[in-house]
Amino acid sequence: MTDWVEKQRNILDFTLSSLRRRKGRHLGMLAVYAAIVFLLASVMLFSHAIKREAAIVLADAPEIVVQRMVAGRHDLIPGAYADRLTGIRGVAAVTPRLWGYYYDAALAANYTILVPTDQAVPAGSVVIGGGVARARGAGVGDTLSFRGYGGEQFFFTVAEVLPHASELVAADLFLIAETEYRAMLGIDDGAYTDIAVSVRNPREVVTVANKIIAALPDTRVILREEILRTYDALFDWREGLMLVLLTGAVLAFAIFAGDKASGLSAEERREIGLLKAVGWETTDVIAMKVWEGAAVSLAAFLAGYLLAYLHVFHFSGALFEPVLKGWAVLYPEFRPAAFVDVFQVLTLFFFTVFPYTVATIVPIWRAAIIDPDAIMRS
Amino acid sequence: MRNSTIALALATLGLTAVAATLLDATLRRHAEASDLRDRADLVRRYGLTDLCLFTEARYTRHLSQTDLHAPFQDHPVSLDHFPSGSLVGPPPGWRDHD
Incomplete structure (x- = not known):
């Protein structure tokens, strides 16, 4: 056993010297390889962390949201619908809600304007999210003015800025009193944006949802489970733009790596010939190439993964910000909660290290079984 | 020092660093647990x-x-x-x- 280990260490010594002799070629390869692993690992870590956080944070989202649909679009729902919902067996509570969007033309930013149901914001006051405060340069006690639907100005004194740590759910929130919401947006009394429904027995949610649709056919019902599933699918690396970008990058790398790993240069062939001529066995030559593949791919995995971890959890995924921000003026400043899936890391390790290592074996085996004299003469 | 000794030491260091990221993630989650709870509270309070x-x-x-067709409705x-x-x-x- 000790002999075998010593032999492998000698082969590894020789392999590393050989790599060092062609360091320009191998460092270039390593940089591209590590960059691909970094990109894949960053997407993987970021999307997993957001999904887990969404599952925890949105676990107490409304159990059922009832929207009224008119000509295929979400429309205001009459308060009378709430009374009909209250009469459905299994329904525990019905809460008509007022919320919507406000486009701030001065900043070209969209706010989510909402009337809290559990606490009254005093008339003339507003509670704002961190993103709104940043965009408007506003703090507690400042006065903000907004144009209503009829052109008149509304003035609000900032009563509270929601904590910075809440930006992932509340960066663009703008909480005001019901009277001002209706006056500013021109919503009649008795009309609401949607209705939140809670159910007595959680196992009866689907049954209650079906009863709601039967009782109010012009409504659409959104279950909490659907909300959670939406965020479970969000940023799925198998979806959308990520797929296009990553597939292109990975395919380009696969061709590059396959070419580098499987094609032997004349110099390498001569080296193999010399090694065999001085007494190396075919298995030793293969072991040398396996060590080379393992060294390059392991270094790429370690560098790529560790940089990706720092990028996502210590630098808030800064490279993703322009992509996530899109054309939005308001963007939440947040650092994903550090949820790391060990299984995902192991999968990344496996698919990073093994294919490259194996890809190096086939051509070297072909070269290693040829007569050394023929290799050196070719 | 032999090349293999340096390489094996670096590989061990790197794999330890990978394991350390898992520990770091756990510690950070504990440190930021109250922030996560606050966000969940906000969701419950405002029905987000x-x-x-x-x-x-x-x-x-x-x-x-x-809406199901929202991106294409204009x-x-x-x-x-x-x-x-x-x-x-x-x-x-x-x-x-x-």
Whole structure:
């Protein structure tokens, strides 16, 4: 056993010297390889962390949201619908809600304007999210003015800025009193944006949802489970733009790596010939190439993964910000909660290290079984 | 020192660093647990339904509440022109209709 280990260490010594002799070629390869692993690992870590956080944070989202649909679009729902919902067996509570969007033309930013149901914001006051405060340069006690639907100005004194740590759910929130919401947006009394429904027995949610649709056919019902599933699918690396970008990058790398790993240069062939001529066995030559593949791919995995971890959890995924921000003026400043899936890391390790290592074996085996004299003469 | 000794030491160091990221993640989660609870409280208090990730369009701000055809509703052959629309995959279940 000790002999075998010593032999492998000698082969590894020789392999590393050989790599060092062609360091320009191998460092270039390593940089591209590590960059691909970094990109894949960053997407993987970021999307997993957001999904887990969404599952925890949105676990107490409304159990059922009832929207009224008119000509295929979400429309205001009459308060009378709430009374009909209250009469459905299994329904525990019905809460008509007022919320919507406000486009701030001065900043070209969209706010989510909402009337809290559990606490009254005093008339003339507003509670704002961190993103709104940043965009408007506003703090507690400042006065903000907004144009209503009829052109008149509304003035609000900032009563509270929601904590910075809440930006992932509340960066663009703008909480005001019901009277001002209706006056500013021109919503009649008795009309609401949607209705939140809670159910007595959680196992009866689907049954209650079906009863709601039967009782109010012009409504659409959104279950909490659907909300959670939406965020479970969000940023799925198998979806959308990520797929296009990553597939292109990975395919380009696969061709590059396959070419580098499987094609032997004349110099390498001569080296193999010399090694065999001085007494190396075919298995030793293969072991040398396996060590080379393992060294390059392991270094790429370690560098790529560790940089990706720092990028996502210590630098808030800064490279993703322009992509996530899109054309939005308001963007939440947040650092994903550090949820790391060990299984995902192991999968990344496996698919990073093994294919490259194996890809190096086939051509070297072909070269290693040829007569050394023929290799050196070719 | 032998090349193999340096390489094995670096590999061990690197793998230890990978393991350390898992420990770091656990410690950070514990340290930030109250922030996570605060966010969950805010969701419960205000009845929020979505994460505030994309504020550029209403159908990207509230992904779970949006109309099924929201990105394409402004006029016939209206394609989704907000960048975040291309980042987000369709909700699960929609493709079951195919």
